[in-house]
Amino acid sequence: xxxxxxxxIAFPGPDGPVRVVDDVSVEVGRGESLGIVGESGSGKSxxxxxxxxxxxxxxxxxxxxxxxxxxxxxxxxxxxxILAMGEHELCGLRGRRIGMIFQEPMTALxxxxxxxxxxxxxxxxxxxxxxxEARAEALRLLDRVRIPDPSRRxxxxxxxxxxxxxxxxxxxxxxxxxxxxxxxxxxTTALDVTVQKEILDILDELVADLGLxxxxxxxxxxxxxxxxxxxLVMCRGRAVEAGPTETVLRHPTxxxxxxxxxxxxxRARAGLGDQPRLAAGGTR
Amino acid sequence: xxxxxKLPGPVLRLRRGWRPGSAALLIGGILTAxxxxxxxTSLVWTPEDPARMRILQKLKGPLVSGxxxxxxxxxxxxxxxxRGAFNSLTTAFAAVAVGAxxxxxxxxxxxxxxxxxxxxxxxxxxxxxxPPILSAIMLGALLGPGALTAIVAIGVxxxxxxxxxxxxxxxxxxxxxxxxxxxMAGKGTxxxxxxxxxxxxxxxxxxxxxxxxxxxxxxxxxxxxxxLGLPPPAPTWGRMLAESQTYLLQAxxxxxxxxxxxxxxxxxxxxxxxxxxxxxxxxRRQAS
Amino acid sequence: xxxxxxxRAAGFAVTFLLISILVFCMMEIVPGDPASAMLGTSATxxxxxxxxxxxxxxxxxxxxxxRWLGGLMTGSMGLSYTYGVPVGGLILERLAVTLPxxxxxxxxxxxxxxxxxxxxxxxxxxxxxGAATLYAQAGxxxxxxxxxxxxxxxxxxxxxxxxxxxxxxxxxxxxxLRALLLPALxxxxxxxxxxxxxxxxxxxxxxNEDFVRTARAKGASVSRALxxxxxxxxxxxxxxxxxxxxxxxxxxxVLVENVFTxxxxxxxxxxxxxxxxxxxxxxVVMVFATIVIAVNLGVDLLYTVVDPRLRRRA
Numbered sequence: 042x043x044x045x046x047x048x049x050i051a052f053p054g055p056d057g058p059v060r061v062v063d064d065v066s067v068e069v070g071r072g073e074s075l076g077i078v079g080e081s082g083s084g085k086s087x088x089x090x091x092x093x094x095x096x097x098x099x100x101x102x103x104x105x106x107x108x109x110x111x112x113x114x115x116x117x118x119x120x121x122x123i124l125a126m127g128e129h130e131l132c133g134l135r136g137r138r139i140g141m142i143f144q145e146p147m148t149a150l151x152x153x154x155x156x157x158x159x160x161x162x163x164x165x166x167x168x169x170x171x172x173x174e175a176r177a178e179a180l181r182l183l184d185r186v187r188i189p190d191p192s193r194r195x196x197x198x199x200x201x202x203x204x205x206x207x208x209x210x211x212x213x214x215x216x217x218x219x220x221x222x223x224x225x226x227x228x229t230t231a232l233d234v235t236v237q238k239e240i241l242d243i244l245d246e247l248v249a250d251l252g253l254x255x256x257x258x259x260x261x262x263x264x265x266x267x268x269x270x271x272x273l274v275m276c277r278g279r280a281v282e283a284g285p286t287e288t289v290l291r292h293p294t295x296x297x298x299x300x301x302x303x304x305x306x307x308r309a310r311a312g313l314g315d316q317p318r319l320a321a322g323g324t325r
Numbered sequence: 326x327x328x329x330x331k332l333p334g335p336v337l338r339l340r341r342g343w344r345p346g347s348a349a350l351l352i353g354g355i356l357t358a359x360x361x362x363x364x365x366t367s368l369v370w371t372p373e374d375p376a377r378m379r380i381l382q383k384l385k386g387p388l389v390s391g392x393x394x395x396x397x398x399x400x401x402x403x404x405x406x407x408r409g410a411f412n413s414l415t416t417a418f419a420a421v422a423v424g425a426x427x428x429x430x431x432x433x434x435x436x437x438x439x440x441x442x443x444x445x446x447x448x449x450x451x452x453x454x455x456p457p458i459l460s461a462i463m464l465g466a467l468l469g470p471g472a473l474t475a476i477v478a479i480g481v482x483x484x485x486x487x488x489x490x491x492x493x494x495x496x497x498x499x500x501x502x503x504x505x506x507x508x509m510a511g512k513g514t515x516x517x518x519x520x521x522x523x524x525x526x527x528x529x530x531x532x533x534x535x536x537x538x539x540x541x542x543x544x545x546x547x548x549x550x551x552x553l554g555l556p557p558p559a560p561t562w563g564r565m566l567a568e569s570q571t572y573l574l575q576a577x578x579x580x581x582x583x584x585x586x587x588x589x590x591x592x593x594x595x596x597x598x599x600x601x602x603x604x605x606x607x608x609r610r611q612a613s
Numbered sequence: 614x615x616x617x618x619x620x621r622a623a624g625f626a627v628t629f630l631l632i633s634i635l636v637f638c639m640m641e642i643v644p645g646d647p648a649s650a651m652l653g654t655s656a657t658x659x660x661x662x663x664x665x666x667x668x669x670x671x672x673x674x675x676x677x678x679x680r681w682l683g684g685l686m687t688g689s690m691g692l693s694y695t696y697g698v699p700v701g702g703l704i705l706e707r708l709a710v711t712l713p714x715x716x717x718x719x720x721x722x723x724x725x726x727x728x729x730x731x732x733x734x735x736x737x738x739x740x741x742x743g744a745a746t747l748y749a750q751a752g753x754x755x756x757x758x759x760x761x762x763x764x765x766x767x768x769x770x771x772x773x774x775x776x777x778x779x780x781x782x783x784x785x786x787x788x789x790l791r792a793l794l795l796p797a798l799x800x801x802x803x804x805x806x807x808x809x810x811x812x813x814x815x816x817x818x819x820x821n822e823d824f825v826r827t828a829r830a831k832g833a834s835v836s837r838a839l840x841x842x843x844x845x846x847x848x849x850x851x852x853x854x855x856x857x858x859x860x861x862x863x864x865x866x867v868l869v870e871n872v873f874t875x876x877x878x879x880x881x882x883x884x885x886x887x888x889x890x891x892x893x894x895x896x897v898v899m900v901f902a903t904i905v906i907a908v909n910l911g912v913d914l915l916y917t918v919v920d921p922r923l924r925r926r927a
Contacts, residue, residue: 095829128835136832143830148823152922153845162841163831198921214831447624451631454905456864458879459898462886463636466894467643482860539754546756547868551883566759570872573766580766584759592754 042254043069043092043222048104050087050096050278058101061087063278066104069222074248074255076269076286078262078301084278085258089224092256093139094123094131108138108222137167140215144227146207150199156183156210157195163217182213186243205236209243216247223248224256229264241268262305266290274298346603349596356593364411373401375408376558384576394578396568402579405560406586412561413590416475416554417541423480425534428487433522435488436495437514446492449485457482457544461553470553478553479544483537490533494526528605532598539594546587562587618914625910632902633685637678640895681895690896695888700896704878708900710780711870711877714793714800715862719855721801722808727844727851729805730812735839737817745809752806757865761799761872768795778874796873800865804858811854815847822846848919856912859905 048065051058062084069075077085090096092106102124110119126134135141143149151159160182161175170178176195183191186209199207208228215223225244229237245268248255257269265272265286272289274282274297282295293299367375372391379399387394393402431449435442461478468474498504498521507517548554549563557564562583569579648664656664665671668691669680684690690700733745769777775795781788819825820843828842829835867879874880878897885893917923 093830095826132832132834134832135830141827141830143823143827145823149827151824151828151842151846153920154842159827162828162833166832166837200922211827214827217831447627447631450624450628450906450909451635451902453860454628454632454902454909455635455898456860456867456901456905458864458867459882459901462867462882462894463639463898465886466889466891467639543756544864547758547864550756550758550868551871566762570762573762574770577766580759580762584755584762587756587759588751588754592750595750595753 042071042073042109043256044105044107045088045092046105046107048088048091048106049102050084050091051101052097052099053101061278062091064104065273065275065278065280067273067280067283069254069256071221071254072252073271074257074269076265076272077256077258077275078260078265078272079275080260080301082277083275085275086226088275089141089226089256089258092123092222092224093135093141094126095135108134133167136163136215136220137218138220139222139224140218140220142208142211142215142223142225142228145231146204146211147231149211150207152199155196155198156202156213160210160213160217163214167218178217179213182217183210185216185247186210186213187239188213203236204232205239208232208236208240212240212243212247216251216253219251220253222254222256224258226258227260228257230259230261237264244268262290262301274301346600348600349603350600353593353596353598353600356589357597360410360414360590360593363407364414367404367407367411371401371404371407373404375400375404375560377401384572384579386576387578387582393582394576396565396579397572397576400560402565402582405565406562406582409560409562409565409583410586410590412555412559413542413545413587416472416545417479417538419472419476420479420541420545421483421534421537423476424483424537425487425530427480428484429491429530431484432488432491432493433495433518436492436499436522437518438499445488449488452481453485455482458547458551458553461548461551465553470556472555475545475548475554478548479541482544483541486537487530487533490529491526494529495522498522498525528601532602532605535594535598535601539591539598542587542590542594546583617917621910621913625906628906629903632906633682633899634678636895636899636902637674637681640891641674643891685896685899691892693885693890693893695885695890695893700893703881703893704896704900707876707878707881709783710793710875711866711879713789714797714870714875714877715866717793717797718800718804718862718865721797722804723855725801725805726808726812730809730851731816731839731844733809733813734816734820734843735835742813745813749806749810749813752802752809755803756868757799757803758868758872760802761796761869764795764799765872778872780875792873792875796869796875799869799872800862803865804862807858808851808854812847812851815850816843819843819847845919849916852912852915852919856909859908863901863905 045065045067048062049060050062051060053059065084065088067075077088079085087096087100091100091102096102104124106123107120108123110121123131123134150156154162157176157179160179161172164170164175164178165172180191180195183195188194188206188209194202194206199210202210211228215225228244229240232240241264244255244257247253255269257265259265269286271284272282272286273280274289274295276297281297282289282293289298290302293302377400379395382390382395382399383397385391385395385399387402391401391403393406395401396405431445435445457478460481461474464474464478495518504517504521507521512520545554546561546563546566549561550567552564552567554561554563565583566580569576569583572579648661648668648670662671669677672680681690684701688701688705690704692698693700693703696703729741729745729748733739733742736742765777768774776792777795778792780792783789816839820839822843824846825838825842828838833841863879866877867882869875870877870879871883878901882894882897882901885891885897
């Protein structure tokens with residue numbers, strides 16, 4: 042579905058370019074979920090921004106980000122390099138083929154637009170439908186992300202909602218057009234522990250129902266263990282380890298991965314060893 | 326959370342040496358130095374006596390008679406501009422001094438949690454609603470046109486400007502921890518204001534003085550254009566423009582020269598203010 | 614919301630009273646007596662006293678202040694010494710020039726500043742940004758009355774496109790608008806320079822916000838993210854600046870009206886000073902100051918329209 046090949050990202054600095062992602066290769070299959078783990082500054086967010094074509098203008102890239110295209114029915118599957126796409130093509134891709142959820146639900150929503158307007162905007166950008174129809178669709182989506190009282194919340198502004206509710210709106214925006222790939226960049230980091238679990242539940246459910254591919258970025262091994270099939274460990278822009286999530290977490294080969302696991306509280310670590318998919322929530 | 330914010334150290338190094346605002350500081354500084362230099366020179370030397378009329382030489386173009394030509398009474402425009410710079414600067418400086426001293430006092434007092442905070446700020450609102458030209462018209466009726474009318478009219482309008490800037494900046498300082506420490510040490514409000522608050526907001530006040538000097542020069546030009554500034558024969562940029570109105574097509578240099586003089590003076594001070602702000606104002610420093 | 618409104622209205626009233634006291638006191642200490650000014654030096658003490666009584670000038674200052682305040686509310690501000698007509702009517706007539714003039718100037722200023730500032734913010738450091746910065750620095754530095762002179766010189770006298778001054782009255786709307794265009798432009802250019810600067814800075818800041826990235830991730834183009842998402846959220850500082858500028862705009866109107874010989878409030882005030890028509894000065898100043906604080910009240914209410922976060926606060 043998506044293949045990242047030898048991706049490097051650099052920014053110009055006073056002493057020459059600074060590489061924030063260095064020769065990373067990884068693949069995500071259809072319906073598969075990939076976790077990317079690493080501490081802040083490890084380049085994982087830059088990787089995700091590159092995938093959706095939203096790197097800052099000053100970024101210099103090399104390598105390829107290949108996306109399978111199913112646009113033309115009947116023909117062979119087309120493969121396109123996102124890094125080589127023009128702005129117009131990228132706009133058609135974002136939201137429609139790739140959806141993205143951001144870390145900060147407090148700031149990721151437009152304070153001057155209602156939840157419904159923000160969900161409907163994405164739909165109307167890609168589909169020729171009327172206002173009323175888009176609103177009805179937004180309402181269905183709000184229901185889907187289990188927002189209580191969606192018919193009232195659809196007209197709420199972000200400041201009138203809790204962090205968890207805002208993140209649900211964020212999910213609704215990202216999934217509005219049933220994209221093939223969902224990128225969630227630290228979707229639960231800014232939330233309370235109890236809310237984290239609810240959000241992850243909703244995410245897991247939707248990913249399974251819609252058959253999406255998922256890239257889940259987190260510094261939280263518990264979240265990774267719970268929701269992903271495969272894991273990529275990043276450190277200072279480099280991929281240090283990759284493989285099935287269970288293998289990576291139970292039998293880490295890289296010293297850095299071992300350090301990450303060792304840094305977890307003991308109980309969470311014990312949970313990882315026994316049943317990796319159930320260890321969520323308790324690690325923070 | 327921009328990408329660059331995440332990058333390690335080196336990005337910060339840009340700030341040393343040539344910083345954003347350095348160009349503004351340099352150009353603004355040079356223009357302002359020229360302005361002050363010309364104004365001071367006019368006291369001891371001008372090409373001609375700026376008040377000397379030579380009717381036979383009237384309305385001559387630039388370089389035909391003198392550097393910038395002559396006006397409708399045959400006075401030398403370059404000399405009038407030079408002396409005008411002095412008149413304009415002194416009026417502006419006096420007005421800003423009035424506004425800065427009274428405004429800073431009011432602002433610091435309001436920020437110190439004085440009971441007058443609300444009252445002071447209301448008075449500031451009221452003063453701010455009186456554009457200097459209107460105050461000058463009222464004062465003109467009271468005192469007649471002249472330097473005092475211009476200085477008071479402009480200065481009074483600047484009190485609320487300085488009061489607001491100072492109050493905002495001082496309130497931020499009052500919220501700091503070391504102020505708490507000073508309080509614990511038993512220092513009084515007045516002493517903390519003098520020892521801790523004023524030194525920390527001095528930079529912002531200096532920036533504001535520079536920018537308000539530019540505003541004052543503009544306003545002074547307007548007042549003397551209306552005949553509310555220094556009375557004749559003292560040359561002012563504003564009155565030169567007012568007198569040029571009759572000869573717009575016949576002698577366009579009479580309107581061009583003072584206008585450009587005002588623009589360059591104001592531009593210099595504004596650039597200087599911007600440049601200083603980039604260095605002295607903590608808020609702006611972070612942003613750049 | 615209602616409490617917020619009431620608090621603002623109370624603040625408006627207090628400021629209004631403070632200004633009126635200030636203006637009244639100032640005009641009170643001006644030497645010279647309106648009655649003797651009207652009658653001239655040859656008047657006998659008896660006729661002078663009679664006129665003073667008739668004009669209500671013999672009452673104590675506090676009473677006269679309250680009478681004046683009442684007159685301001687009802688529009689009966691007394692007779693102009695020089696024109697011999699009611700000041701209220703005179704001011705109304707002149708407002709019909711000054712208000713359209715300043716309104717047109719604000720429209721022009723926003724019309725120049727918003728596209729320029731937003732375009733500059735779209736690519737910080739780009740060509741448009743450089744041009745906008747240059748325009749902002751130059752525009753702030755030039756006096757509006759000098760721009761007026763230059764416009765007269767080039768557009769009116771040189772090219773002959775628009776009138777150099779005077780006002781035909783609203784009986785001929787097209788001609789009246791043509792007469793207001795150049796003075797409004799002279800007022801608008803310095804204002805737009807300040808607004809361009811504020812708009813640019815504000816939009817640049819908002820473009821870095823996360824929600825703009827969210828919008829882009831939905832598939833919104835750069836220009837849609839700019840105009841639909843960034844600009845509405847960048848308007849508060851711009852509106853604040855518009856409100857602050859009203860003082861300068863009114864000061865500028867006095868000057869520009871005199872450059873273009875427009876029969877507006879500013880020219881009225883200036884002529885009244887020349888003729889020592891104190892009652893006109895007093896009321897014109899008060900009406901101008903009221904406009905300033907009313908605009909600031911309006912700006913305050915406008916915030917709640919622009920920013921939904923402020924709607925339910927306080």
